[in-house]
Amino acid sequence: MVKKNNSMFKENIITNNPILVQVLGICSTLAVTNSVKNTIVMCIGLIFTVSLSSFSLSIIRKLIPSKVRMIIEVLVISFWVIIVDLALKAYLPEISKQLGPYVGLIITNCIVMGRTEAFGLQNPPIPSFLDGLTSGLGYSIVLIFIAIIRELLGAGSIYGFKLLGSNWVSWNIMIMAPGAFFLLALIIWIVKGYFLPKIEKK
Amino acid sequence: MNISSIAILFGSIITGNILLSYYLGMCSFLSISRELKSAIGLGVAVTFVMAITTPLNWIVYNIILVPLNITYLRFIVFIMVIAGIVQILEMIIERFSQTLYYSLGIFLPLITVNCAILGVNLFMIIRQYSFINSIFYGIGSGIGWLLAITLLAAIKQKISKNILPKGVEGAAISLIISGIMAIAFMGFSGIIPIN
Numbered sequence: 001m002v003k004k005n006n007s008m009f010k011e012n013i014i015t016n017n018p019i020l021v022q023v024l025g026i027c028s029t030l031a032v033t034n035s036v037k038n039t040i041v042m043c044i045g046l047i048f049t050v051s052l053s054s055f056s057l058s059i060i061r062k063l064i065p066s067k068v069r070m071i072i073e074v075l076v077i078s079f080w081v082i083i084v085d086l087a088l089k090a091y092l093p094e095i096s097k098q099l100g101p102y103v104g105l106i107i108t109n110c111i112v113m114g115r116t117e118a119f120g121l122q123n124p125p126i127p128s129f130l131d132g133l134t135s136g137l138g139y140s141i142v143l144i145f146i147a148i149i150r151e152l153l154g155a156g157s158i159y160g161f162k163l164l165g166s167n168w169v170s171w172n173i174m175i176m177a178p179g180a181f182f183l184l185a186l187i188i189w190i191v192k193g194y195f196l197p198k199i200e201k202k
Numbered sequence: 203m204n205i206s207s208i209a210i211l212f213g214s215i216i217t218g219n220i221l222l223s224y225y226l227g228m229c230s231f232l233s234i235s236r237e238l239k240s241a242i243g244l245g246v247a248v249t250f251v252m253a254i255t256t257p258l259n260w261i262v263y264n265i266i267l268v269p270l271n272i273t274y275l276r277f278i279v280f281i282m283v284i285a286g287i288v289q290i291l292e293m294i295i296e297r298f299s300q301t302l303y304y305s306l307g308i309f310l311p312l313i314t315v316n317c318a319i320l321g322v323n324l325f326m327i328i329r330q331y332s333f334i335n336s337i338f339y340g341i342g343s344g345i346g347w348l349l350a351i352t353l354l355a356a357i358k359q360k361i362s363k364n365i366l367p368k369g370v371e372g373a374a375i376s377l378i379i380s381g382i383m384a385i386a387f388m389g390f391s392g393i394i395p396i397n
Contacts, residue, residue: 023232023373027317030225070314071285078278088273101324104277108317110229176388177223181381185374193369 008127010034012134015199018111019123019142020191021183025111030180031102032147036159039147043094045084047136050097050112054120054132061121073116074107111139146183150174207338208262210331216284216341217391220318221350222384224325227318232376240309241350241355247309249344251291252322255284256340259323260333285314318347354379 003091018024056127057064063073085103088096096103101171106112115135120128148158156164173179220226227248234244259280267273292310296303313319322343326336357379366375 009270023227027225027228027321028234032227074281074285074315075278078281082274082277085277100328101321104324105226105276105317105321106319107281109314113315173385176384177225178384178388180225180380183379185370185377185381187373188377189367189369189370191240191262192374193367 008131009134013132013138013141015196017138017191018114018135018141019143020188021196022114023188024114025109025139026184027105027109030177030184032099032174033143033180034147034150034154035098036144036147036151038095038098039094039143041088042099042102043136043140043143045081045088046106046109046112047133047140048084049077049080049106050136051129051132053080054116055110055125055129056080057116057120058123058125058128064121069117069121073113074183077112077116078107111135137154142187146180146187149183154179205336211338211342214339215346216387219346219350219384219387220322221347222380222387223322226321227347228315230312230316231354231380232373234309234351234355236353236355236358237376238355241351243253243305244309244312245348245351247313248316248318249341250347251284251310251313251321252344252347253286253337253341254291255287255319256322256326256343257282257337258287258332259283260326260331260336263327264333274391276324276327277320280320281314284319284323288314316387318343350383352378353383 016022019026032038053073057073057076081104084106085096088099088103111137115132116137123131152158152163153171155170156162156168171179174183214220217223221228221231230244234241262279262283263273263276267276267279288310292303295310326339331339341356353377358376361375370378
């Protein structure tokens with residue numbers, strides 16, 4: 001059991017990373033990563049949603065008729081997303097405003113749907129929870145990495161702290177849409193072309 | 203109809219393109235864009251559903267959710283409306299046009315979980331558009347998405363025979379192309395300010 005969990009950990013974070021390998025859920029990846037703070041909040045929201053919706057769907061998986069399972073999945077996911085949204089509005093109103101619609105868009109994030117559909121509906125609750133958790137972590141690591149580079153180059157700061165001094169000329173394009181596209185493409189290229197073949201050889 | 207509706211229409215097609223500047227609908231954008239024909243099919247289906255659900259959800263939000271003070275339920279309600287509309291559309295198309303059903307029908311189930319549709323509906327609420335403006339916003343965003351996916355599919359078809367470095371083929375090259383397209387679309391921002 002422990003061994004199985006370990007391999008799941010490795011698979012979901014490295015060899016089968018949701019963003020880099022499966023290229024899922026990148027809508028919100030790109031949108032929130034122009035500041036590290038927003039990205040961390042978004043990641044916590046996503047990990048919370050994906051692990052708990054996988055867990056709760058796994059509990060009721062035997063009661064769900066397969067014909068209507070999609071709509072039930074969406075309902076359960078929306079339930080958890082509403083909780084995240086309300087919590088953000090209550091405790092972090094400013095970040096909630098900046099994230100705008102992207103919190104709600106966790107519902108249609110392919111990772112959440114994909115994990116519940118592929119894992120949560122076939123497995124008992126605890127492994128489903130862990131699977132959701134590790135997938136969420138794999139997603140968050142990439143997201144935070146992208147956010148650090150974008151904020152550093154685009155605004156000269158990380159998490160709001162100025163690092164590069166006043167002489168730094170900000171690369172505005174990194175904050176705007178094209179920067180995210182180029183950066184993610186570059187990271188996928190490096191990982192797919194260089195790191196993954198090495199890991200697979202081992 | 204006033205000047206702001208037209209500005210919203212063109213703004214949502216070009217400068218505020220839902221895909222190239224808000225990154226919505228990337229998943230299906232990357233997976234469908236291999237073939238020009240199916241890309242156009244999906245784009246038309248998305249435009250259709252967006253143009254219908256945006257004003258409809260405006261009505262639902264402002265007439266039902268706001269008076270009852272349950273706006274926090276909007277995510278569930280919007281998703282339900284979208285799923286319902288997609289289902290009805292599927293039945294209508296199947297009933298009236300078999301050819302259209304075969305070219306468009308396979309894309310319809312994909313649309314329910316397309317983040318662009320829900321995204322447009324949520325943006326419409328956040329920006330507090332009026333009813334008329336929400337109609338234009340829905341149509342404009344749909345056309346913008348159709349434009350982006352068609353362009354990407356066409357470019358990818360053009361370069362499909364080229365030899366690419368290892369690791370770039372697939373997702374990475376699509377993202378690079380979309381980045382260049384996003385820069386091109388940003389060039390229009392002098393004409394229509396992004397709101």
